[in-house]
Amino acid sequence: MTALTQPADQASPSPATGQRVTQAKVVRSEWTKLRSQPSAAWSLLTAVALIVGFGVLYSLVRVTRPPHSPAEVASFDPTAVSLAGAQLAQVAVGVLGVLLITGEYATGMIRTSMVAVSRRLPVLWGKAVVFVLTAPVLFVPATFVTFLVSQSILSREQLGTSLQEPGVARAVLGSALYLTAVGLLGLGLGALLRNTAGAVASLFGLLFGLQIVVGFLPATVSDTVARYLPTPAGAAVTNVRPDPASLGPWAGFGLFCLYTAITLGLAAWLLRRRDV
Amino acid sequence: MLCRLPGRSVPASPLPSGPAEKADNMIEVQGLTKRYGDKLAVDDLSFTVQPGRVTGFLGPNGAGKSTTMRLILGLDAPTRGSATVNGRPYREHAAPLREVGALLEARSVLPGRSAYHHLLAIAQTGGIARSRVDEVVEQVGLREVVRRRAGRFSLGMGQRLGIATALLGDPRTVILDEPLNGLDTEGIRWVRSLLADLAAEGRTVFVSSHLMNEMAMTAQHLIVIGRGRLIADSGMDEFVARAGRAVVLVRSTDPGSLAARLRSPEVTVSPAGEGALTVSGLSTDQVGRVAGAAGITLLELTAQEASLEDAFMTATRDAVEFRAPATTGADR
Numbered sequence: 001m002t003a004l005t006q007p008a009d010q011a012s013p014s015p016a017t018g019q020r021v022t023q024a025k026v027v028r029s030e031w032t033k034l035r036s037q038p039s040a041a042w043s044l045l046t047a048v049a050l051i052v053g054f055g056v057l058y059s060l061v062r063v064t065r066p067p068h069s070p071a072e073v074a075s076f077d078p079t080a081v082s083l084a085g086a087q088l089a090q091v092a093v094g095v096l097g098v099l100l101i102t103g104e105y106a107t108g109m110i111r112t113s114m115v116a117v118s119r120r121l122p123v124l125w126g127k128a129v130v131f132v133l134t135a136p137v138l139f140v141p142a143t144f145v146t147f148l149v150s151q152s153i154l155s156r157e158q159l160g161t162s163l164q165e166p167g168v169a170r171a172v173l174g175s176a177l178y179l180t181a182v183g184l185l186g187l188g189l190g191a192l193l194r195n196t197a198g199a200v201a202s203l204f205g206l207l208f209g210l211q212i213v214v215g216f217l218p219a220t221v222s223d224t225v226a227r228y229l230p231t232p233a234g235a236a237v238t239n240v241r242p243d244p245a246s247l248g249p250w251a252g253f254g255l256f257c258l259y260t261a262i263t264l265g266l267a268a269w270l271l272r273r274r275d276v
Numbered sequence: 277m278l279c280r281l282p283g284r285s286v287p288a289s290p291l292p293s294g295p296a297e298k299a300d301n302m303i304e305v306q307g308l309t310k311r312y313g314d315k316l317a318v319d320d321l322s323f324t325v326q327p328g329r330v331t332g333f334l335g336p337n338g339a340g341k342s343t344t345m346r347l348i349l350g351l352d353a354p355t356r357g358s359a360t361v362n363g364r365p366y367r368e369h370a371a372p373l374r375e376v377g378a379l380l381e382a383r384s385v386l387p388g389r390s391a392y393h394h395l396l397a398i399a400q401t402g403g404i405a406r407s408r409v410d411e412v413v414e415q416v417g418l419r420e421v422v423r424r425r426a427g428r429f430s431l432g433m434g435q436r437l438g439i440a441t442a443l444l445g446d447p448r449t450v451i452l453d454e455p456l457n458g459l460d461t462e463g464i465r466w467v468r469s470l471l472a473d474l475a476a477e478g479r480t481v482f483v484s485s486h487l488m489n490e491m492a493m494t495a496q497h498l499i500v501i502g503r504g505r506l507i508a509d510s511g512m513d514e515f516v517a518r519a520g521r522a523v524v525l526v527r528s529t530d531p532g533s534l535a536a537r538l539r540s541p542e543v544t545v546s547p548a549g550e551g552a553l554t555v556s557g558l559s560t561d562q563v564g565r566v567a568g569a570a571g572i573t574l575l576e577l578t579a580q581e582a583s584l585e586d587a588f589m590t591a592t593r594d595a596v597e598f599r600a601p602a603t604t605g606a607d608r
Contacts, residue, residue, distance in 0.1 A: 019371035019402035019445055029400035036393030037386055108384030112441060115349050115380070116401045118372040275352040 023122045030126035034134065039103070043096035044138055047089040047179065051142040052149075054085030059150035066157045078161045079171050079240045082150030086143060086175040086238065093135070093179050094203045097186025100127050102196040114276045121268055124191055128264065131183055139176035147172045167240040170249060174237030178253065181234060181260050182207070188263030191271060206259075207231050227252075230259050300363050301327050301375075301448040301480050303348055307357035310343055310504075317343040319504035320357070325482045327449075330475045332495030332512070333484035336592050340504040341484040342380070345453050349378055361449055362480075373402040373445030379452040383434035387427025391418060391437050394426055399444050412440040417466075431458030439467070449480040456487050468494045492516075492584035502592045516587045524563050527552040527576035534572050538563065551575065 034040050059081055067076045101124070104110035117123050147168075151160040163169045185206070190199040210229045214222045226232055227246045236242060236252030246252060303325035310318040318340045325331045335341050346352045348359045350366035358365065362375050369375045385394045395409045413422045416436040421429070426437060435458055442450060450471075456464050471494055475481045485491045491498075498515050500508040508515050528534050531553050535545045543557035555563055560579050567574050 019374040019404060021371065021373075021401050022403075025403050026401050029397045032393055032397040032400055033386075033389070036389045036397070038388040103386055107386055108381050109386055111346075111351055111380050112384055112398060113401075114351060115376070115378050116373055116398050118350055118367040118369060120367075122401075273353075275346075 021117050021119065021122065023125060026117055026122040026126040027129050029116075030123070030130045031134075034100070034127075034130050037103070039099060040096060043092050043099070044135070047092040047096070048138050048142045050089040050092060051083075051085040051139065051175075051179075052146045054088055055082045055146035055150050056085075056153070058082075058084040059153040063153050063157050063159065066159060076159065077240060078151060078154050078159055079147070079168050081154065082147045083143065083172065083175045083238060085146060086179060089139075089179055090182050090207065091204075093183040094186040094207070095200055097131065097183035097188075098190040098196060098199040098203060100131065100187050101190040102194060102199055105194040106196060111276055120271050120276075124187075124264070124268055124271055127187055128184060131187060132180060135180040135183055136176055139179050140173065143172050143176045161240075165240070167242075167249075171238050171240045174249060174253065178234050178238055178256070181253070181256055185230075185256075185260045185263055188260060188267050191267035192263060228255065230256055233259075301478075303359070303361050303449060303451075303480060303482055305344070305348065305357070305359045308344065308347055308354050308359055309356040310340075310347055310352060311355045317504055318347065318354075321501065321504065321506055322357075323499050323506060323509045325449075325480055325499070326497070327480040328475055328478050329496040330471045330481045330483060330494055331497045331499060332491040333482060333499050333501075334486070334488070334491060334588060335484075335501040335507075337486065339501045339592075341501065342453055343504075344501070345378075345380065345451055345482075345484065348451060349376065349380075351380075371402060371445070373398075373404065373447065375445075375447060376449045376451060377442030377445060377447035378450075379435075379438040379442045379455055381438075381453070383426070383429065383431070383438075385426040385434070385437065388425055390423050391426045391429070391440075392422045394437065395422075395440060395444065398441055402445055404444055408444060408446075412443045415443065416440040432460060432463050435459055435463070435467075439470070447479070450474055450482065452481075452483045454484055454486070456485055456490055464490060488585040488588050489583070500588065500591055507591050512584070515591075516584050518587075523580045524555045524558060524560050525552060525576065525578045525580055526555060526563050526567070526574065528567060529573045529575065533570065534567055537566050537570055554580075 062081050067073045101110075104113060113123050114120050147163070151162065154160040161168055163172070182203075186199065186203050189203050189206075190196070193199045193202065207230055211226065211231060214225050214229060216222075217225070223245060232243075232246050233252040234256030236246045237249040239246075239249070242249065247255060305321055305323050308318055308321040309316070321340075321344060333341055333344070343352065344359075347354050348361060348366065360366075362369070366372065366376065385391070389397075392409070392413070395413065396406065399406070399409050413419055416439050418433065418436050418440065421433060426434070429437065435455060439452070439455060442452060452471075455467050459467060468490070471481050471483060475496075483491075483495065485494075492512065495512055498508060498510060498512055499506070500515070508518075510518070525548065526534065528551060531547065531551050535547070535553055538545050538553075538555055538558065540557075543555060545553050545555050548554045558566075560577050564574065564577055
């Protein structure tokens with residue numbers, strides 16, 4: 001039964017200065033939260049496992065069934081084969097991004113966080129910064145390792161390519177960056193909607209659903225619009241051979257990042273105004 | 277670092293000596309109103325929570341206690357009015373953990389995270405050292421389990437974790453929403469002595485509860501609300517004396533005749549079995565004289581002291597009826 005022993009008014013002359021909340025301190029706090037949340041660790045590991053596992057597996061499959069006809073050979077993209085897992089990893093990373101903040105809303109932890117950081121916004125920025133610093137550290141090595149392993153498999157049938165070929169290194173790096181941006185979009189939607197199911201549904205609606213909807217429009221409209229949709233725009237950076245209808249690799253990725261920034265900005269604007 | 281060693285004993289700081297020397301750590305609520313849709317959760321509430329004593333915050337379920345606390349902590353924005361803590365709105369404090377320690381709902385922690393990392397993450401927002409985390413863990417008695425996942429905690433352990441979170445910043449003001457929920461007897465006694473210590477150290481302590489008898493043993497001052505409105509803002513003893521209806525138990529040889537003689541518009545008499553009556557609105561002296569004048573033999577005559585619970589029930593039975601006496605708190 002220990003009692004508190006220090007009277008409140010015997011603190012240092014300016015008690016507030018010592019415990020002032022700064023963005024850097026909140027980033028540290030969010031790093032502690034990320035590394036101590038098992039579901040986050042599992043999502044990240046799942047994403048890495050999908051990138052590596054599915055990429056290597058798909059390469060092993062393709063090497064047993066190499067392209068035969070000249071058309072098949074011409075359209076065969078060894079980089080895309082090795083990065084197939086990154087497509088699947090979008091799901092895990094997107095859900096992780098959502099959970100980073102909706103997990104706090106679901107449990108009521110968000111109130112504790114917002115009482116500690118009464119200006120609120122540093123919490124959202126802290127989560128974004130921690131994710132942007134963590135995810136590429138895992139995803140960049142994962143995509144490059146997968147690429148190298150896959151190409152060594154594909155080269156048994158002379159199907160492989162190398163990082164020196166034009167656009168290949170950019171596509172491999174781009175896949176890791178795109179995944180990171182998907183996670184951030186998930187975070188933004190999670191902060192906006194404050195509900196796991198709603199945010200996950202709208203994330204996949206934005207990533208996959210919009211294209212389906214636009215596909216129903218007349219071809220003249222859909223061809224013009226499709227390139228500006230999140231997935232075609234963001235995926236441009238992951239393709240070695242750009243689709244002539246799509247935006248340039250970095251322009252497309254830039255547009256995807258802009259969508260993410262708008263979502264996060266809107267979430268931040270509401271976070272300051274809404275009741276927690 | 278502001279957190280000092282737990283073993284160091286310092287005499288309790290003097291309480292603020294008078295109105296001239298206004299303490300800067302207190303909670304001030306002015307005309308606070310919060311509307312959710314068409315429901316008025318808090319209705320023009322004004323009160324002040326002073327340092328150096330435990331102030332209990334009472335009200336029936338749904339009276340607006342938690343909403344008021346959220347408004348004070350800047351989590352919800354008031355529809356009208358204002359709430360300040362230690363001189364300014366909560367959200368304007370640069371070092372909020374140093375100003376206010378809060379427990380809102382117990383177990384508002386991610387179930388997969390260990391209690392230690394939960395505390396550490398909150399501490400880090402204010403740059404509070406790990407040693408302080410260890411200190412509060414020790415203080416609330418969670419040392420053995422602090423590395424366990426918080427999701428496996430019992431409600432009582434969750435409350436202790438919430439209290440530890442509230443104490444991290446060595447705050448000048450403490451706001452606890454139902455800290456006694458889920459605690460066993462030992463835990464309740466511990467919280468009671470903790471609150472008394474915090475108040476004795478000159479802090480502002482504001483605690484909500486629906487456990488009336490616990491509150492009676494813990495708080496020196498009461499703020500009572502009902503349907504979002506202030507019902508009473510007074511000392512504990514004063515509240516009980518005013519709102520509690522003293523009851524006299526009288527057992528006699530002729531309860532029927534006695535009851536008829538005692539009854540009046542101000543007095544209620546009800547049978548209590550085996551020749552006994554409970555009488556409210558009269559003192560033992562008055563009951564004894566009536567019986568003596570009628571020649572009725574008394575077997576027992578006892579004054580039953582009003583409890584806080586009785587007082588609370590009376591006060592909140594009709595919130596409107598009781599708003600008038602509450603002006604003791606509103607005349608500031």
